Amino acid sequence: MKYMLLIYGDEHALSETERKDCYAESTQLAHDLNANGQYVAANPLHPTAMATSVRVRNGKRLVTDGPFAETREQLGGYFLIDAKDLDEAIAVAARIPMARKSTVEVRPVVEIPGLPT
Amino acid sequence: MSDDATKQVSALVDAVYRSESRQVLATLIRLLGDFDAAEEALHDAFTVAVEQWSRDGVPANPRAWLVSTGRFKAIDGMRRRARFDASLTELAKQLESSTSDPEEWDDESVEDDRLRLIFTCCHPALPPEAQVAMTLREVCGLTTDEIARAFLTKPPTVAQRIVRAKAKIRDARIPYVVPSQTDLPDRLDAVLRVVYLVFNEGYSASSGGLLTRHDLSGEAIRLGRLLIELLPEPEAVGLLALVLLQDSRRAARTSPTGDLILLEDQDRSLWNRDQIAEGVSLVDRALSSRRVGPYTLQAAIAAVHAQAASPAATDWAQIVALYDVLMRADPSPVVELNRAVAVAMRDGPLAGLVLIDAILARGDLGSYHLAHSARADLCRRLGRTAEARTSYERALGLTRQEPEQRFLERRLAALSDQTS
Numbered sequence: 001m002k003y004m005l006l007i008y009g010d011e012h013a014l015s016e017t018e019r020k021d022c023y024a025e026s027t028q029l030a031h032d033l034n035a036n037g038q039y040v041a042a043n044p045l046h047p048t049a050m051a052t053s054v055r056v057r058n059g060k061r062l063v064t065d066g067p068f069a070e071t072r073e074q075l076g077g078y079f080l081i082d083a084k085d086l087d088e089a090i091a092v093a094a095r096i097p098m099a100r101k102s103t104v105e106v107r108p109v110v111e112i113p114g115l116p117t
Numbered sequence: 118m119s120d121d122a123t124k125q126v127s128a129l130v131d132a133v134y135r136s137e138s139r140q141v142l143a144t145l146i147r148l149l150g151d152f153d154a155a156e157e158a159l160h161d162a163f164t165v166a167v168e169q170w171s172r173d174g175v176p177a178n179p180r181a182w183l184v185s186t187g188r189f190k191a192i193d194g195m196r197r198r199a200r201f202d203a204s205l206t207e208l209a210k211q212l213e214s215s216t217s218d219p220e221e222w223d224d225e226s227v228e229d230d231r232l233r234l235i236f237t238c239c240h241p242a243l244p245p246e247a248q249v250a251m252t253l254r255e256v257c258g259l260t261t262d263e264i265a266r267a268f269l270t271k272p273p274t275v276a277q278r279i280v281r282a283k284a285k286i287r288d289a290r291i292p293y294v295v296p297s298q299t300d301l302p303d304r305l306d307a308v309l310r311v312v313y314l315v316f317n318e319g320y321s322a323s324s325g326g327l328l329t330r331h332d333l334s335g336e337a338i339r340l341g342r343l344l345i346e347l348l349p350e351p352e353a354v355g356l357l358a359l360v361l362l363q364d365s366r367r368a369a370r371t372s373p374t375g376d377l378i379l380l381e382d383q384d385r386s387l388w389n390r391d392q393i394a395e396g397v398s399l400v401d402r403a404l405s406s407r408r409v410g411p412y413t414l415q416a417a418i419a420a421v422h423a424q425a426a427s428p429a430a431t432d433w434a435q436i437v438a439l440y441d442v443l444m445r446a447d448p449s450p451v452v453e454l455n456r457a458v459a460v461a462m463r464d465g466p467l468a469g470l471v472l473i474d475a476i477l478a479r480g481d482l483g484s485y486h487l488a489h490s491a492r493a494d495l496c497r498r499l500g501r502t503a504e505a506r507t508s509y510e511r512a513l514g515l516t517r518q519e520p521e522q523r524f525l526e527r528r529l530a531a532l533s534d535q536t537s
Binding site for chain 1: 240242288289290291292294296300
């Protein structure tokens with residue numbers, strides 16, 4: 001079963017050095033997961049200042065700057081993993097370096113048939 | 118078969134239901150991988166039992182018979198529904214082959230099934246109120262109506278919590294397992310928290326007119342016993358000791374009119390000696406493990422009270438010493454407050470008052486009624502009547518329990534008598 005691990009936190013919390021360390025540790029984690037057959041995908045995201053929101057209303061495209069909602073915690077990255085159950089997914093979430101500073105939300109993925117693989 | 122014999126069988130089925138249904142359910146959940154399917158299978162198995170046992174007699178091992186019948190009924194039902202939903206054919210076939218090994222029904226895995234059920238119901242991914250509802254429903258076998266009545270909520274609210282919890286167990290795939298050794302301490306904490314919450318809800322209702330609701334406390338004690346039978350961890354033993362020692366004072370802590378009676382004013386001849394003896398011996402057992410946690414320490418404190426013939430004969434120095442250890446193991450303002458009260462008993466009211474004022478000055482317990490009523494009591498003993506009045510009034514404004522309110526009103530009235 002696939003789980004999406006969403007990393008939420010204050011996007012200004014890390015210094016440049018801390019960010020580099022975090023990327024290195026996360027890359028290592030991705031390799032470890034891959035060796036276990038648990039890795040599907042992972043990426044950090046650029047800060048919300050780089051975000052663009054798109055809505056289509058009555059066929060008309062509305063493009064605006066920034067995230068849809070202003071909150072104190074922003075989505076900063078994700079791991080998509082394969083795990084046999086929630087306990088295994090929680091164990092992986094606890095190994096994500098940002099779990100020590102912010103919050104990792106574990107969401108089971110809905111498997112719908114017919115998607116490209 | 119005569120009417121009498123039919124009655125006998127149905128009485129026997131009832132007895133088997135009471136003693137075995139939770140274990141049969143726990144095993145069926147593992148075999149069928151689904152709570153709802155297991156409950157339906159349990160129900161079907163008992164329906165067949167009533168018919169068949171009166172005709173053929175009671176099987177040698179009723180529990181194994183019920184598991185096997187429930188499993189068969191579930192697979193059979195799936196086959197019948199497969200006529201409308203082809204995917205069920207495969208599922209039924211899988212279920213039949215993967216669960217046909219009688220080894221899976223042996224006593225050891227069956228004992229483990231009850232632990233699996235407890236840990237799944239108390240999984241931290243479920244909201245706390247759902248953990249409580251699931252545990253009472255699935256492990257203890259209470260109906261949603263009974264749970265709602267005990268928690269002063271509406272049955273649909275409880276039913277909805279249970280439906281959502283089951284949906285999360287299924288969709289987020291919360292596993293039906295006893296946690297690994299690494300996770301066990303944290304996961305056991307969650308289970309103990311649920312048991313203690315159920316006990317306290319029964320022991321001192323958080324609002325409303327009845328101070329104690331016996332059923333829930335009894336249920337929590339039963340859960341505690343089951344837990345140490347299945348998993349004799351020191352803190353589980355300590356928790357059972359704690360709830361037994363607290364429950365031993367039940368008859369003494371309220372007056373016939375439902376008014377609250379403080380520990381120091383209780384008629385100690387009303388304390389339940391059997392529960393005290395059991396609680397004290399469990400405390401010794403938990404302490405001898407050398408892995409002493411907060412429940413065991415609280416139980417040890419309760420044991421010192423339980424063994425004292427009167428408030429004056431209480432070993433307050435020992436109680437303060439235990440609170441010191443508890444402050445290191447699990448520091449909290451409430452523990453600090455209780456320690457301050459014990460210090461007042463050991464060294465006099467002024468020593469305790471200084472400590473309580475320091476806690477209140479930090480702003481930690483400003484809205485906790487027991488902090489103000491403890492302060493009021495020490496002021497009263499020091500003859501500071503005006504201060505005592507102010508603190509009793511603060512406490513009165515903060516409590517929602519009617520018996521506590523009446524108690525504080527009596528104390529206030531007694532102050533007026535003193536001054537007039």
